Amino acid sequence: MDQPSSALQTEYIHYSGATGKVRAYLARPKGDAKRPGVVVIHENQGLAPHIEDVIRRVAAEGFLSLAPDALSPLGGTPQDLDKAIEMTKELDGRSTLENYLAAVQYLKTHPESTGKVGVIGFCWGGRMANLVAVNAPDLTAAVPFYGQQPAPEDVPKIKATLLLHYAGLDEKINAGIAAYEAALKRAGIAYQIHMYAGAKHAFHNDAKADRYHQEAARLAWKRTVEFLSQKLKE
DSSP: OOOOOTTEEEEEEEEEETTEEEEEEEEEESSSOOEEEEEEEOOTTOSOHHHHHHHHHHHHTTOEEEEEOTTGGGTSOOSOHHHHHHHHTTSOHHHHHHHHHHHHHHHHTOTTEEEEEEEEEETHHHHHHHHHHHHOTTOOEEEEESOOOOOGGGGGGOOSEEEEEEETTOHHHHTTHHHHHHHHHHHTOOEEEEEETTOOTTTTOTTOTTTOOHHHHHHHHHHHHHHHIIIIIO
16 A cells, blocks of 8 residues: 655655664655654565555654664665565674664654654564664654564563554464563553454565455554554654
């Protein structure tokens, strides 16, 4: 579902990260109003056209939205998305996380930002969104889509409120839910969990016909927009 961008201002920018300059896609509504920021973390296919479309959807909801290209240190996302998957496996985990933490700070201090920042992540990016929540104490909200969970001992570091989306047919990722939820409860962290019955891992990606689940995707997105609007705009 390509998001019309006539009412949006979009551009590719670079910001300073742990590995040097990180390329990213920035989108926001046209106009001078200050808006809360949302970092969107892509799947293991890099900054693909689908994620750029998601960024425009986020911006259309009134956010200053940024999608960093995690593959920037390796030359950026290639057109061959299968190659992007292999490149993602080569990334250094710590510096990649630090590049995303730098993205949070970039939006927090952006002249068009209100200073409030949230994060959304999908698949590989869902795991990264959980790690950003652990490591960014000034993050306000995090929405991991079917993301691998952080280590239970790291959960008390989370300061953000969480909205966790999971696919009913995603046994590998779902195996970690119980321990994650128990750790969240022990730490007194505000969270919501939604399970989408009959949906596969990556159900939100409408560029993957074998994975996309329209009903689950639309409901999860509706919940995400409402959650981020409540946490970041109010």
